[in-house]
Amino acid sequence: MYVLTSQQMKEIDKKATAEIGIPEVVLMENAGFCVFEEIKKDFGCLKDKKIAIFCGKGNNGGDGFVTARYLLEESKDVHIFIFGEEVTPSSKVFLQVLKNLGADIQKLNEEVITSLYQKKFDIVVDGIFGIGLTRDVEGLYKQVIEYINSSKAYVYSIDIPSGVCSDTGKIKGVAVKANKTITFMYPKVGNILYPGTHLCGKLIVKDIGIPKVLAENVNTKVLTKEELNLEKLYRYPDTHKGDYGKVGVVAGSKFFPGASILCANACVKSGCGLCFLFSPAENVVTHNFRYPEIILMPVESKDGIVTFEGFKKKEEFLQKLDVIAFGCGLTQSEETEKILIHILKNFQIPIVIDADGLNVLAKSEELHSLLREYEACKILTPHYKEASRILGCDVDDVAKNPIDAALEISKRFDCVCILKSARTIITDSHKVFINVLGNPGMAKGGSGDVLTGIVSAMLSQGYDALDAAKLAVYLHSLSADILLERKTVQTILPSEIIENLDIAFRRVIED
Ligand SMILES: NC(=O)C1=CN([C@@H]2O[C@H](COP(=O)(O)OP(=O)(O)OC[C@H]3O[C@@H](n4cnc5c(N)ncnc54)[C@H](OP(=O)(O)O)[C@@H]3O)[C@@H](O)[C@H]2O)[C@@H](O)CC1
Numbered sequence: 001m002y003v004l005t006s007q008q009m010k011e012i013d014k015k016a017t018a019e020i021g022i023p024e025v026v027l028m029e030n031a032g033f034c035v036f037e038e039i040k041k042d043f044g045c046l047k048d049k050k051i052a053i054f055c056g057k058g059n060n061g062g063d064g065f066v067t068a069r070y071l072l073e074e075s076k077d078v079h080i081f082i083f084g085e086e087v088t089p090s091s092k093v094f095l096q097v098l099k100n101l102g103a104d105i106q107k108l109n110e111e112v113i114t115s116l117y118q119k120k121f122d123i124v125v126d127g128i129f130g131i132g133l134t135r136d137v138e139g140l141y142k143q144v145i146e147y148i149n150s151s152k153a154y155v156y157s158i159d160i161p162s163g164v165c166s167d168t169g170k171i172k173g174v175a176v177k178a179n180k181t182i183t184f185m186y187p188k189v190g191n192i193l194y195p196g197t198h199l200c201g202k203l204i205v206k207d208i209g210i211p212k213v214l215a216e217n218v219n220t221k222v223l224t225k226e227e228l229n230l231e232k233l234y235r236y237p238d239t240h241k242g243d244y245g246k247v248g249v250v251a252g253s254k255f256f257p258g259a260s261i262l263c264a265n266a267c268v269k270s271g272c273g274l275c276f277l278f279s280p281a282e283n284v285v286t287h288n289f290r291y292p293e294i295i296l297m298p299v300e301s302k303d304g305i306v307t308f309e310g311f312k313k314k315e316e317f318l319q320k321l322d323v324i325a326f327g328c329g330l331t332q333s334e335e336t337e338k339i340l341i342h343i344l345k346n347f348q349i350p351i352v353i354d355a356d357g358l359n360v361l362a363k364s365e366e367l368h369s370l371l372r373e374y375e376a377c378k379i380l381t382p383h384y385k386e387a388s389r390i391l392g393c394d395v396d397d398v399a400k401n402p403i404d405a406a407l408e409i410s411k412r413f414d415c416v417c418i419l420k421s422a423r424t425i426i427t428d429s430h431k432v433f434i435n436v437l438g439n440p441g442m443a444k445g446g447s448g449d450v451l452t453g454i455v456s457a458m459l460s461q462g463y464d465a466l467d468a469a470k471l472a473v474y475l476h477s478l479s480a481d482i483l484l485e486r487k488t489v490q491t492i493l494p495s496e497i498i499e500n501l502d503i504a505f506r507r508v509i510e511d
């Protein structure tokens with residue numbers, strides 16, 4: 001399913017009317033009716049319901065006028081609140097219709113807003129702002145939104161909760177907290193990213209008659225199962241371990257032995273042929289939770305950190321690898337930097353860089369240019385903080401617009417970027433996918449190491465970087481969601497996400 005920015009939606013709307021010839025009022029009529037339909041479906045009989053509809057001056061308000069007209073057929077207690085008569089031409093048509101019908105239309109002012117608190121509405125429809133919100137919400141608008149949020153009514157937002165930026169999901173000053181949001185054609189970015197997605201309540205996507213062909217060039221999609229390439233998960237019977245690749249996990253230190261185990265465990269559990277773990281010997285040999293399938297490559301260490309000299313002694317084994325997973329728990333040492341430089345100069349195999357690999361990359365000009373020039377496929381898996389270090393910006397700037405941050409990293413290194421958060425973004429700088437699976441039970445140290453292991457195994461099974469990233473992110477969060485069916489967000493552990501991959505793979509392959 002596509003996800004649209006406000007600009008894209010506006011262009012599509014414009015084409016639908018100017019080029020295809022569908023009048024704007026027809027689209028508005030359809031939009032308003034869809035909202036009514038949803039209310040009717042939820043409540044059934046609306047006869048005794050007290051309903052308020054708040055309509056702004058743009059077309060979002062026009063949708064609200066249409067919804068009001070249908071609601072008037074069902075209830076005698078429908079009240080329409082407007083911010084002024086100066087509305088868009090299409091909205092004006094439907095405002096006039098309401099006037100002709102003798103509907104109760106009140107212009108909002110301080111007094112009217114105060115009186116709202118005495119009225120106990122059952123249903124509120126929010127048609128204040130849609131994709132046309134351009135600045136922070138203040139004054140009367142703010143007061144009305146605060147009233148809506150304080151009311152006990154069931155709140156429907158038209159297109160997007162008013163106050164949510166449709167391009168980022170951020171709150172512009174104040175925003176409606178809806179129970180349900182009915183959006184049109186495709187979701188807007190703000191319907192999908194946090195906190196906007198949370199404020200939407202249940203999100204309903206409705207077709208209002210805009211030809212789908214108009215969205216053909218949109219590059220952003222929700223990561224649904226339909227977007228996954230499952231081809232290489234099928235195995236022909238006459239195959240052997242060599243067909244599924246050898247992954248070298250370069251990870252771990254005295255300080256973070258678990259990171260390397262989680263990464264390597266996830267890798268073997270996700271289908272790679274062989275997994276070699278290059279790590280300080282003393283930290284992993286005795287680790288209780290290590291799968292015995294992992295082949296240990298003890299690397300000489302100093303103060304618990306793998307050394308460059310020690311790493312080079314493993315050259316013979318390194319040469320046999322098909323994929324390298326680099327960084328989990330290595331620490332940000334000079335040795336880590338030297339090892340990454342060595343890999344990028346001497347190998348041409350797919351690489352996944354995570355955690356301390358990203359941290360040393362952020363500090364090194366040499367690594368920046370080596371990675372840019374590295375020709376084999378590369379996947380970077382930063383969380384917001386790591387992304388901000390790489391981009392040299394504030395973490396808030398990444399959070400404000402994660403899609404742009406992921407695109408920037410992807411373009412800068414000609415790589416696939418997996419920008420991890422509650423809504424992980426995957427991009428190869430052309431296409432963007434937003435993951436909507438997963439839960440806060442994944443917000444724990446070790447989750448990222450697991451993802452690195454899964455994505456490396458996908459590369460070793462022959463996927464290109466984008467397909468590998470999509471599958472790995474999907475499986476990782478699906479596994480956590482399945483766990484949540486019988487556990488809580490507190491008790492889900494990254495190691496259990498690995499264990500539970502059995503069911504996640506089955507659901508992806510068989511359902
Ligand atoms: N086009 C189509 O074909 C279809 C569109 N559809 C519907 O239209 C919606 C988009 O409509 P829209 O573009 O008119 O914008 P909308 O969100 O109603 O608001 C714009 C108004 O708000 C104002 N304003 C902005 N920020 C403000 C602030 N902070 N504080 C105060 N005012 C502020 C802004 O004022 P201005 O910035 O011009 O001063 C302007 O007056 C879309 O979401 C969907 O619901 C459907 O009917 C299907 C067909």
Ligand SMILES: [K+]
Pocket residue numbers: 060126127128129130157158159160161162
């Ligand atoms: K709205």
